[in-house]
Amino acid sequence: MAKTDALSRLQSTGRFALELEAVSRHFGALVALADINMTVRAGERRAVLGSNGAGKTTLFNAITGDFPPTTGRVRLFGEDVTDLPAHERIRRGLRRTYQISLLFHGLSVIDNIYLACRGVGRGRFSLWRPKRDDATMQMAETLLAAVHLEAVRETQVATLSYGQQRQLEIALALAGAPRLILFDEPAAGLSPTERTELIEILQSLPDHIGYIIIEHDMDVALRVSESVTMMHNGRIFKEGTPTEIESDPEVQELYLGQGHGG
Incomplete structure (x- = not known):
């Protein structure tokens, strides 16, 4: 067993920017995330999609430490950061944008x-x-x-x-040379021209910077990502390439036929 555990740690170290192992988040009786298992390679661009209440923002909060998981483990670049505060995760190369602007408007x-x-x-x-x-x-x-x-x-x-x-x-x-960025709905409220510029900016980021993007604009999400995770009711529903997700009948029935609200 010890040999197996050591091998598991060796395999995880440095291979992935992010590893989520059986991550759940409860708010009282509400289960916002349920048993999430996900790996994101270093430099990978991943889209996380889903309708309202799917658990996307809660997932980001668990990764950043804003609302740590109730159960499960979070690893950044092979290091277990589950119990580390948000600022320590930032020191390890994690960054995040928010739906609500956090800028110095007077400067x-x-x-x-x-x-x-x-x-x-x-x-x-x-x-x-x-x-x-x-x-x-x-x-x-x-x-x-x-x-x-x-x-x-x-x-x-x-x-x-x-x-x-x-x-x-x-x-x-x-x-500060981030290694993994979490983009929370960067295209929300943008005009068509602004969305086009956003796509250009994201596609031009250095290859070593990976990111996960939560986005309701399906066109933007699929154009700036190489892999997609679909969430539904706090669980992972589907994973695949943008082409696979876009053409999946279950995805089309559950999401593409509905509005992609908040």
Whole structure:
């Protein structure tokens, strides 16, 4: 048995960005997640789809530690993080965006990105203003370009369009060399043009950065992912490639024939 356990740990270490083992989450008598088993490879792009109440956001909360699982284990890059707080998971390369914007609306776009980069750096408590050649500012400029916001560099965030604010949130998630990002409905409320730009941004991310995206826009989700997990009533319903999921009769009956609400 000991040999088997050791082999299991060896096989898991470094192979996957994320491993969920029999993860459940209860809120009193309500079972929001039930026995979720999932693996996401390093660098993999995974979509998690499902209707209202399917358990998608609760799944993200269990992964990030915002609401740790009631039972089961969570591993990031081979390390058991089930009992670690959210900030320790961030230190290990996990990032997340939220449905509700978490931006400094009174500051400029570049200041928001700079503070995000500063917050995950060694000099985050320094009060010195950055110089032009400051490495953190250079990183902020790189992220600014990555999310196509150079034209609004000095614009106050409160005056940005909703789509631009969502792009800015992606830039903040990219601060500090993340290895796995959880995107929570990044296309929600976007115009067709903004959705197209979002797809371009996600498809252009470096190959080593994996992500899981919760999305109700099926077109966006299937175009930016290489694998799909369908959830229903807190359980995994189907898994497959975007083509397999889109053409699956049960998926079409349960989801594609209905609205993909919140």
